[in-house]
Amino acid sequence: MTSRLLAPLFGDPDIDALFDDRARLQGMLDFEAALARAEARCGVIPDSAVSAITDACVADAFDLDALGAATALSGNPAIPLVKALTARVKATDDDASRWVHWGATSQDVIDTGTVLQLRAALDAITPKLDALCATLRTLAQAERQTGLPGRTLLQQAVPVTFGLKAAGWLDALQRARKRLYALREDALALQFGGAAGTLASLQERGLDVAQALAHELKLPLPALPWHTARDRIVEVGTAFALLAGVLGKIGTDIVLLMQSEVGEAFEPSGAGKGGSSAMPHKRNPVGCVAAIAAATRVPGLVSTLFAAMNQPHERAPGQWHAEWETLPEIIRLTAGSLAQMRIVLDGMELDRARMAAHLDSFGGLLYAEAVSVTLAGTLGKASAHALVESAAKRAVTEGRHLRQVLAEDAQVNAVLDADALDALFAADSWRGMANTWIDRVLAAD
Numbered sequence: 326m327t328s329r330l331l332a333p334l335f336g337d338p339d340i341d342a343l344f345d346d347r348a349r350l351q352g353m354l355d356f357e358a359a360l361a362r363a364e365a366r367c368g369v370i371p372d373s374a375v376s377a378i379t380d381a382c383v384a385d386a387f388d389l390d391a392l393g394a395a396t397a398l399s400g401n402p403a404i405p406l407v408k409a410l411t412a413r414v415k416a417t418d419d420d421a422s423r424w425v426h427w428g429a430t431s432q433d434v435i436d437t438g439t440v441l442q443l444r445a446a447l448d449a450i451t452p453k454l455d456a457l458c459a460t461l462r463t464l465a466q467a468e469r470q471t472g473l474p475g476r477t478l479l480q481q482a483v484p485v486t487f488g489l490k491a492a493g494w495l496d497a498l499q500r501a502r503k504r505l506y507a508l509r510e511d512a513l514a515l516q517f518g519g520a521a522g523t524l525a526s527l528q529e530r531g532l533d534v535a536q537a538l539a540h541e542l543k544l545p546l547p548a549l550p551w552h553t554a555r556d557r558i559v560e561v562g563t564a565f566a567l568l569a570g571v572l573g574k575i576g577t578d579i580v581l582l583m584q585s586e587v588g589e590a591f592e593p594s595g596a597g598k599g600g601s602s603a604m605p606h607k608r609n610p611v612g613c614v615a616a617i618a619a620a621t622r623v624p625g626l627v628s629t630l631f632a633a634m635n636q637p638h639e640r641a642p643g644q645w646h647a648e649w650e651t652l653p654e655i656i657r658l659t660a661g662s663l664a665q666m667r668i669v670l671d672g673m674e675l676d677r678a679r680m681a682a683h684l685d686s687f688g689g690l691l692y693a694e695a696v697s698v699t700l701a702g703t704l705g706k707a708s709a710h711a712l713v714e715s716a717a718k719r720a721v722t723e724g725r726h727l728r729q730v731l732a733e734d735a736q737v738n739a740v741l742d743a744d745a746l747d748a749l750f751a752a753d754s755w756r757g758m759a760n761t762w763i764d765r766v767l768a769a770d
Contacts, residue, residue: 573620
């Protein structure tokens with residue numbers, strides 16, 4: 326059940342509403358209404374039955390508490406729902422009630438209802454993800470000349486640009502977006518197979534009805550029903566999990582840049598945002614924390630979907646049921662993470678002066694690789710590496726700038742004059758292919 330206390334932190338109201346009990350119920354009722362229309366079109370049930378059935382397929386007209394209690398006895402919510410729907414139709418048209426749920430099974434109702442919810446979630450999430458990608462495109466372009474230390478194993482390594490870092494985030498998000506788009510082609514498919522996948526109750530009209538039903542719901546018609554072939558469900562969960570992981574990675578980067586000792590980037594500030602109950606000076610990374618929490622929780626949920634794939638024969642005794650709450654939670658957490666990271670990145674504050682200062686804060690050590698590579702052309706790679714490594718150790722031990730130590734070395738002077746050495750420590754010497762990579766990412770959208 327969605328927590329009213331925690332949902333604003335970990336969820337997104339737009340997406341939460343698509344997976345509440347009412348939405349789940351309406352998804353199943355939309356299946357029943359579409360089934361009646363499809364079967365009437367195929368001449369399987371009388372046209373006169375359609376309006377009574379479709380008019381009754383309104384979630385607000387049903388008692389959720391009563392359906393919940395009945396679900397505990399029947400084992401799934403479709404059984405009591407079909408009984409309640411039949412009773413509602415019977416109250417207005419006794420003959421029409423005979424045709425409710427004709428030829429379908431509980432899993433058809435639940436799975437297709439879930440697919441309709443998933444499609445609605447994709448419709449809602451896609452523009453939000455597009456907006457975040459647009460923000461990162463702007464950031465990558467605007468900050469392509471902003472230098473800061475690159476960090477490997479959490480240690481300063483060589484210089485990079487903030488634009489390149491933003492482009493890396495964007496590149497991963499663009500791949501995640503493509504995965505979500507691809508779900509519509511096959512993963513979000515109609516489920517309609519009847520009792521054991523044969524649609525025997527509809528005899529020779531089974532395929533006709535299935536095609537008409539797929540048309541009614543605007544869903545792909547799979548080659549055959551997929552009651553116990555759950556790769557589609559796992560594919561959906563995995564696609565969202567990968568998005569959650571990408572968002573968590575972005576959040577982790579920003580959290581580390583926001584550390585007091587680093588202070589290069591910050592979440593937007595605001596009244597009541599990121600404070601501490603004990604320390605008035607704190608500015609905590611609230612949105613990033615929520616994204617990291619989601620990226621931490623979602624993999625365990627995805628493992629449940631994978632564990633539930635070994636569903637026996639034509640209907641699963643429990644594995645299928647394990648998906649019902651798991652998949653919506655994956656999507657809710659991912660959507661919540663996306664909502665938080667949009668706030669973070671839309672208003673992120675950069676301390677460019679501090680970034681620049683950090684480039685030289687360790688006495689020019691970040692430029693050691695550039696010197697080593699340049700010297701290697703004459704001295705050989707191993708000799709150049711050893712020379713610069715020794716100079717770097719001297720610079721640290723003596724508290725001096727690496728440029729000064731290298732300038733005193735005869736081997737260096739034999740290869741590089743003062744201007745050439747200065748150029749290796751210049752602000753524009755560390756960009757490498759950064760701008761090229763940024764351009765490639767921006768062109769790949």
